[in-house]
Amino acid sequence: MEDKNMLMIPGPTPVPESVLLAMAKHPIGHRSGDFSKVIAELTENLKWLHQTKNDVLMLTASGTGAMEAGIINFLSPGDRVIVGDNGKFGERWAKVAKAFNFNVEIVKAEWGKPLDPEEFRAKLSADKDKTIKAVIITHSETSTGVLNDLETINKYVKEHGEALIIVDAVTSLGAFNIPTDEWGLDVVGSGSQKGYMIPPGLGFVSVSPKAWQAYKTATTPRFYLDLGKYKKATDEDSSPFTPPINLMYGLQVALQMMKREGLESIFSRHQRLTRATREAMKALGLPLFAPDTCASPAITAVAPTVVDAEKIRSLVKKKFDIVLAGGQDHLKGQIFRIGHLGFSGERDILTAVAAIETSLVELGYDGVKSGAGIAAAASVFAGK
Ligand SMILES: Cc1ncc(COP(=O)(O)O)c(C=O)c1O
Structure with missing residues (x-):
C-alpha cells in the first residue's frame, strides 16, 4: 500500500510526527541569536541524555563520522590501540584505526558472540609500560544484535589508568543505560537516525577532560572533524560550520519528548x-x-x-x-x-x-x- 511503510530496521528509525513537523520550518541564520538559543538548549539536553557534564558535540555527519572524529582527535600515528571486533562495526573501527596508521591490535569474537572482557583485561594488565593509548569498543553490535559488556571492559581500562575508552554507542545510546560520568567514558559516538528519533545527518561525540588532554598532543591530521573547533564553538552556543538547522529543530522536539518520558x-x-x-x-x-x-x-x-x-x-x-x-x-x-x-x-x-x-x-x-x-x-x- 502506498505511503504505509513501517520501518523496523536499526536505522533510520521511525520519526514522531511532532518531530517531522518541527523540521518543516524555514531555516534561520545559524549565526543568529535565536539559533544560539537552540544550540544552548540542545547542548543542555544532550548532556542530560548522555548522563554527563562532559562536552557533547554535534557534527554534520553520520555515526561513522562521529566515530572517526572520536578516534582521530585523541591519537597519533603509531599509537597502540586495542579494537574489539565481533561484527561489522567493530571491524569498521579497526579499518579506521589502520587507515590513520595506528598500531592496531584486535580482540576478536565470532559474529553472534560477545567480546570476552577477559581478553581486554589480559592485554591491559600486561601493559606495564602503558603503551596502550586507547580501547575502542562497539557497545551494541548492530550487525548481529549482540550487546558487548562495556561496563566490565571499561572497568579494566580504568584499572590500566592511561588508556582512553572510545565507545561506539550508535545503537545503544538512548536505549540502554550508559552513565558516561559514573563509568568515566572518555569518548562516546552516536548518530541521529537511531535512538534520537530524528532522521540521519547529525553525529554526536562526548569528550571527557582526560580525552581533551590527549587531544593537545595528538598529531593525527584533522580539519573538518577537528573536535577542538566544535568545542570552542559549542562553548559560545555556536557551531564551527553551517549545521543542519532543520534537523536540529527536530532534535529539540525529540529531546523534549525523551525528557518527558x-x-x-x-x-x-x-x-x-x-x-x-x-x-x-x-x-x-x-x-x-x-x-x-x-x-x-x-x-x-x-x-x-x-x-x-x-x-x-x-x-x-x-x-x-x-x-x-x-x-x-x-x-x-x-x-x-x-x-x-x-x-x-x-x-x-x-x-x-x-x-x-x-x-x-x-x-x-x-x-x-x-x-x-x-x-x-x-x-x-x-x-x-
Ligand atoms: C553500531 C553502529 N555503529 C556505527 C554505525 C554507522 O553509522 P552510520 O551509518 O550513521 O555512519 C552503525 C549504523 O548502523 C551502527 O549500527
Missing part, C-alpha cells in the same frame, strides 16, 4: 520490546542469532533454519509494508533483523510478530502454533 522509562521500554520480540521468535520456532545474556536493546537478529530469511523478509515487506533488515556480509540470507530502537512501542512489536507469523504460514512452514508469537509477546507486555 524519562531515562529509566526509555531504557525499560527498550528492555520490554527486546524481551517480547525474542520470546515471540522463540515461540514461533525461529532461532535467535545472539544469546539472551547479551541481547542488544536495539535489534534482534533471527536466524531461521527451516525457512529462508530473505523470503520471510520480502513477504513481510510485500504483504504488510513492514521493513525488516537483512543480514550483512556473510550473514546475508542467513538472518533477518528486527529493529526496536527509538520511537518504537508495544504496538509495533505485536504488529511485526503477527506479520512474521502470517508470512511463515504463507511460506508453508507448518511448525507454527497459531498465535504463539503474539501470545509470547503479550505475556511479556502483561508483565508475566
Whole structure:
C-alpha cells in the first residue's frame, strides 16, 4: 500500500510526527541569536541524555563520522590501540584505526558472540609500560544484535589508568543505560537516525577532560572533524560550520519528548520490546542469532533454519509494508533483523510478530502454533 511503510530496521528509525513537523520550518541564520538559543538548549539536553557534564558535540555527519572524529582527535600515528571486533562495526573501527596508521591490535569474537572482557583485561594488565593509548569498543553490535559488556571492559581500562575508552554507542545510546560520568567514558559516538528519533545527518561525540588532554598532543591530521573547533564553538552556543538547522529543530522536539518520558522509562521500554520480540521468535520456532545474556536493546537478529530469511523478509515487506533488515556480509540470507530502537512501542512489536507469523504460514512452514508469537509477546507486555 502506498505511503504505509513501517520501518523496523536499526536505522533510520521511525520519526514522531511532532518531530517531522518541527523540521518543516524555514531555516534561520545559524549565526543568529535565536539559533544560539537552540544550540544552548540542545547542548543542555544532550548532556542530560548522555548522563554527563562532559562536552557533547554535534557534527554534520553520520555515526561513522562521529566515530572517526572520536578516534582521530585523541591519537597519533603509531599509537597502540586495542579494537574489539565481533561484527561489522567493530571491524569498521579497526579499518579506521589502520587507515590513520595506528598500531592496531584486535580482540576478536565470532559474529553472534560477545567480546570476552577477559581478553581486554589480559592485554591491559600486561601493559606495564602503558603503551596502550586507547580501547575502542562497539557497545551494541548492530550487525548481529549482540550487546558487548562495556561496563566490565571499561572497568579494566580504568584499572590500566592511561588508556582512553572510545565507545561506539550508535545503537545503544538512548536505549540502554550508559552513565558516561559514573563509568568515566572518555569518548562516546552516536548518530541521529537511531535512538534520537530524528532522521540521519547529525553525529554526536562526548569528550571527557582526560580525552581533551590527549587531544593537545595528538598529531593525527584533522580539519573538518577537528573536535577542538566544535568545542570552542559549542562553548559560545555556536557551531564551527553551517549545521543542519532543520534537523536540529527536530532534535529539540525529540529531546523534549525523551525528557518527558524519562531515562529509566526509555531504557525499560527498550528492555520490554527486546524481551517480547525474542520470546515471540522463540515461540514461533525461529532461532535467535545472539544469546539472551547479551541481547542488544536495539535489534534482534533471527536466524531461521527451516525457512529462508530473505523470503520471510520480502513477504513481510510485500504483504504488510513492514521493513525488516537483512543480514550483512556473510550473514546475508542467513538472518533477518528486527529493529526496536527509538520511537518504537508495544504496538509495533505485536504488529511485526503477527506479520512474521502470517508470512511463515504463507511460506508453508507448518511448525507454527497459531498465535504463539503474539501470545509470547503479550505475556511479556502483561508483565508475566
Ligand atoms: C553500531 C553502529 N555503529 C556505527 C554505525 C554507522 O553509522 P552510520 O551509518 O550513521 O555512519 C552503525 C549504523 O548502523 C551502527 O549500527
